[in-house]
Amino acid sequence: MQLPPALHARLAAGPGAAEPLPVERNPAAGAAPFRFAARLVRFPRDHEFFEDGDVQRHLYLQDVLTQVAEMPERPRVPEFTCQVAGCCQVFDALEDYEHHYHTLHRNVCSFCKRAFPSEHLLDAHILEWHDSLFQILSEKQDMYQCLVEGCTEKFKTSKDRKDHMVRLHLYPADFRFDKPKKSRGPALQKAGANTAAEALEVDGEQSEGDAMEVCSEHVAPSSAPVGERRTYSQRSVSDIFLKLSLNVCFILRVLGLTLGWHSY
Amino acid sequence: MWRRRQGFLRPVVCGVEELRCRRREREAALRKARREQQLVSKRLLREDGPEETGGERVAAVLGEAEVHQFLRLAQRGTEEKEREQALVSLRRGLQHPETQQTFIRLEGSMRTLVGLLTSNQALLQLEAARCLHELSHSEQSTVAEACLPATSYLLTYLSGHSSDFIELCLYTLGNLIVESEAVRRQLLPQGIVPALAACIQSPHVAVLEALGYALSQLLQAKEAPEKIIPSILGSSLLQHILQLLQPGPKLNPGVAVEFAWCLHYIICSQVNNSLIISHGALSTLGLLLLDLAGAVQKIEDAGLELLACPVLRCLSNLLTEAAVEDMGGQLQLRDERVVAALFILLQFFLQKQPSLLPEGLWLLNNLTANSPSFCTSLLSLDLIEPLLQLLPVSNMVSLMVLTVLCNVAEKGSAYCQRLWPGPLLPSLLKMLACSDTEVVAQSLELLQLLFLYQPEAAQAFLQQSGLQALERHQEEAQLQDRAHALRQTALHG
Numbered sequence: 001m002q003l004p005p006a007l008h009a010r011l012a013a014g015p016g017a018a019e020p021l022p023v024e025r026n027p028a029a030g031a032a033p034f035r036f037a038a039r040l041v042r043f044p045r046d047h048e049f050f051e052d053g054d055v056q057r058h059l060y061l062q063d064v065l066t067q068v069a070e071m072p073e074r075p076r077v078p079e080f081t082c083q084v085a086g087c088c089q090v091f092d093a094l095e096d097y098e099h100h101y102h103t104l105h106r107n108v109c110s111f112c113k114r115a116f117p118s119e120h121l122l123d124a125h126i127l128e129w130h131d132s133l134f135q136i137l138s139e140k141q142d143m144y145q146c147l148v149e150g151c152t153e154k155f156k157t158s159k160d161r162k163d164h165m166v167r168l169h170l171y172p173a174d175f176r177f178d179k180p181k182k183s184r185g186p187a188l189q190k191a192g193a194n195t196a197a198e199a200l201e202v203d204g205e206q207s208e209g210d211a212m213e214v215c216s217e218h219v220a221p222s223s224a225p226v227g228e229r230r231t232y233s234q235r236s237v238s239d240i241f242l243k244l245s246l247n248v249c250f251i252l253r254v255l256g257l258t259l260g261w262h263s264y
Numbered sequence: 265m266w267r268r269r270q271g272f273l274r275p276v277v278c279g280v281e282e283l284r285c286r287r288r289e290r291e292a293a294l295r296k297a298r299r300e301q302q303l304v305s306k307r308l309l310r311e312d313g314p315e316e317t318g319g320e321r322v323a324a325v326l327g328e329a330e331v332h333q334f335l336r337l338a339q340r341g342t343e344e345k346e347r348e349q350a351l352v353s354l355r356r357g358l359q360h361p362e363t364q365q366t367f368i369r370l371e372g373s374m375r376t377l378v379g380l381l382t383s384n385q386a387l388l389q390l391e392a393a394r395c396l397h398e399l400s401h402s403e404q405s406t407v408a409e410a411c412l413p414a415t416s417y418l419l420t421y422l423s424g425h426s427s428d429f430i431e432l433c434l435y436t437l438g439n440l441i442v443e444s445e446a447v448r449r450q451l452l453p454q455g456i457v458p459a460l461a462a463c464i465q466s467p468h469v470a471v472l473e474a475l476g477y478a479l480s481q482l483l484q485a486k487e488a489p490e491k492i493i494p495s496i497l498g499s500s501l502l503q504h505i506l507q508l509l510q511p512g513p514k515l516n517p518g519v520a521v522e523f524a525w526c527l528h529y530i531i532c533s534q535v536n537n538s539l540i541i542s543h544g545a546l547s548t549l550g551l552l553l554l555d556l557a558g559a560v561q562k563i564e565d566a567g568l569e570l571l572a573c574p575v576l577r578c579l580s581n582l583l584t585e586a587a588v589e590d591m592g593g594q595l596q597l598r599d600e601r602v603v604a605a606l607f608i609l610l611q612f613f614l615q616k617q618p619s620l621l622p623e624g625l626w627l628l629n630n631l632t633a634n635s636p637s638f639c640t641s642l643l644s645l646d647l648i649e650p651l652l653q654l655l656p657v658s659n660m661v662s663l664m665v666l667t668v669l670c671n672v673a674e675k676g677s678a679y680c681q682r683l684w685p686g687p688l689l690p691s692l693l694k695m696l697a698c699s700d701t702e703v704v705a706q707s708l709e710l711l712q713l714l715f716l717y718q719p720e721a722a723q724a725f726l727q728q729s730g731l732q733a734l735e736r737h738q739e740e741a742q743l744q745d746r747a748h749a750l751r752q753t754a755l756h757g
Contacts, residue, residue, distance in 0.1 A: 001611045001653045004646040007604050011557055015599040018644055020636035024676035026716055033745035036709040038633040038671045041626060042584040043577075045489075045532045048299070049626075052619035053573040055294045057525060060570055062290065064477070065401075068435055095428050100386040102426035115384065118423035149423060150458025150499075170453050171416045176382045 121177050129181050323356030326363045335376045351391035358398040368410035378414050393432050400439035408443035419459045427468040438478035448485055461499045469516050476522020483529035493535045506548050511555035524574035531578050537585045546597045549579050557605035560612045569617045576623050583630040600641040607647055625664035632671040639672045643682040652691045659700040666706040673713035680717035696733040701742050708746040715753050722754045
């Protein structure tokens with residue numbers, strides 16, 4: 001197929017539309033037995049017109065997914081230690097370190113050292129567990145926000161919220177990142193009595209208790225009480241103060257009070 | 265985690281001829297599946313079993329005791345490396361469907377795996393996620409459904425920061441979505457759409473590509489037009505998708521391919537295309553088309569057709585929307601460079617992927633049908649002759665080329681004067697000898713328009729044995745009236 005040489009130049013030049021030649025239709029055009037009429041054509045999803053392109057698309061996907069499934073050798077580097085104070089985890093691959101860091105050191109509550117998978121969940125946690133004003137206000141109005149991203153519903157109690165998440169959002173009743181606030185106790189440790197049972201079910205319960213309690217990867221499930229290890233939090237003192245003061249601002253706004261803090 | 269593909273090449277583990285043969289087989293299987301409306305199926309997405317994944321050690325099938333053992337070790341081992349290794353062994357075993365079945369039948373197994381997935385040990389979490397990913401590849405919906413307890417966590421992790429992990433979660437979700445309607449029915453209330461809308465803001469190319477994949481699978485679900493697309497159009501996903509399709513230095517081809525397909529599935533479902541137009545989709549897609557045409561000259565074989573195909577489809581379908589007319593100049597497509605780009609792509613298709621020629625010509629039809637300006641561009645850019653050169657490719661292509669030429673001719677004598685004299689008439693005479701009735705019919709239509717607006721052409725037609733060419737169709741039911749009428753016109757004016 002020979003294209004006119006000026007075509008590429010036209011592509012490279014600026015935008016523009018051709019000044020249209022005058023249109024003058026003769027009514028005899030398209031008159032019986034002829035039937036041509038210029039028509040826009042539309043094809044719906046499953047039309048067979050799309051068959052060839054769809055097949056090519058799937059051939060491509062097959063290749064992609066096969067490569068995704070293949071685990072390439074990760075480049076090994078000389079062993080190094082996590083630099084976060086108190087964490088001694090050792091790595092020999094950068095990808096491992098990245099995941100470790102984001103999982104355990106990134107969204108960490110500076111009060112209780114729990115790590116969360118996202119800022120969203122960390123913020124909810126701080127508000128609900130460590131903010132005393134929140135507790136006071138929640139007696140009067142619905143403060144417990146649904147944890148599902150995009151849902152703006154609020155509830156009186158964390159139980160109500162959990163019911164909502166289970167009923168409406170089909171979340172598991174034991175969703176790991178929605179623990180009701182309770183004191184830590186020996187219940188969180190591996191209960192020796194249960195080890196007799198070989199069923200995996202029991203083990204599941206125990207690791208549930210371990211989730212998020214500690215930030216250091218060093219704590220094996222059977223070791224010393226939770227909380228002994230401390231991990232340096234991402235958040236500095238001024239961050240915490242800002243967080244608290246923003247909370248207070250928010251709460252005061254909710255109450256309709258202003259104290260001239262608009263400068264914030 | 266996973267290296268981005270080097271181009272589109274696979275490591276060659278067998279001879280080139282064998283590869284070609286296998287590809288033909290895969291293609292045949294996909295074609296059959298599509299005709300049966302079964303194209304969105306896991307079985308077809310991952311064509312090779314574990315034996316074929318070159319490089320990986322082939323693992324043995326695991327029995328129930330071994331699965332149990334590995335899980336216990338992963339959960340309660342004292343040495344971290346030991347726990348990790350247990351999960352690696354489990355994952356390898358899970359490449360086999362039998363092991364997958366064993367796993368899901370073992371009581372408490374998924375619960376344990378989810379426990380590890382959400383544990384405080386990052387590397388165990390990663391390995392657990394890989395096991396889950398392996399399960400997501402299963403061709404059996406029972407296995408996909410067994411993964412339901414994990415989905416809320418997979419979605420939660422999309423808001424995290426570990427890009428490799430997020431990528432893994434997305435591919436896992438995409439696989440699960442394909443396999444089971446039960447999974448989709450759960451994912452929607454669990455907030456998959458807002459989760460994706462948040463995740464699409466990630467700067468990581470690998471994450472975006474994985475997200476595009478997952479989204480494209482979601483959009484292909486049969487219930488998508490009613491249940492899924494409306495909420496997607498109601499979220500910020502649309503704006504982000506269009507942004508990711510903007511041509512320029514930041515455009516990543518792998519990412520663009522995924523989202524172009526997503527956009528195609530949305531548009532051809534006809535849910536709310538006016539909204540899409542109001543976001544400037546026509547302009548974005550038009551510019552992207554220009555970009556692609558420019559790339560054709562520069563890049564040897566980058567799989568451009570993979571991106572060109574959905575872009576052409578989106579443009580063609582969008583042009584049929586009434587909104588295009590209503591919204592006036594701003595949102596319309598008026599730039600004649602689009603025509604230039606389209607022809608560059610048609611030439612490219614002719615060499616690389618002839619099966620895409622009809623799709624390119626479809627766009628050309630929709631550009632020219634109601635647009636004197638684009639018809640004029642075809643003439644002024646000297647594109648009639650190249651168009652005619654496509655006639656011999658196939659009946660479908662001939663039909664569409666003739667339709668486009670009719671679009672031009674029907675606009676009147678100013679247009680027909682530029683169609684004849686020229687190569688058009690000899691080409692038409694050849695087309696009259698075609699065996700396909702529809703092709704001949706369209707040739708007759710074009711001849712009628714030509715004779716009407718350019719009467720001298722009828723004379724030339726006679727001189728070039730046009731009557732004989734018409735004669736062979738005197739008996740054909742669909743054609744005889746028109747053939748006869750043309751004969752009369754040619755002879756008597």
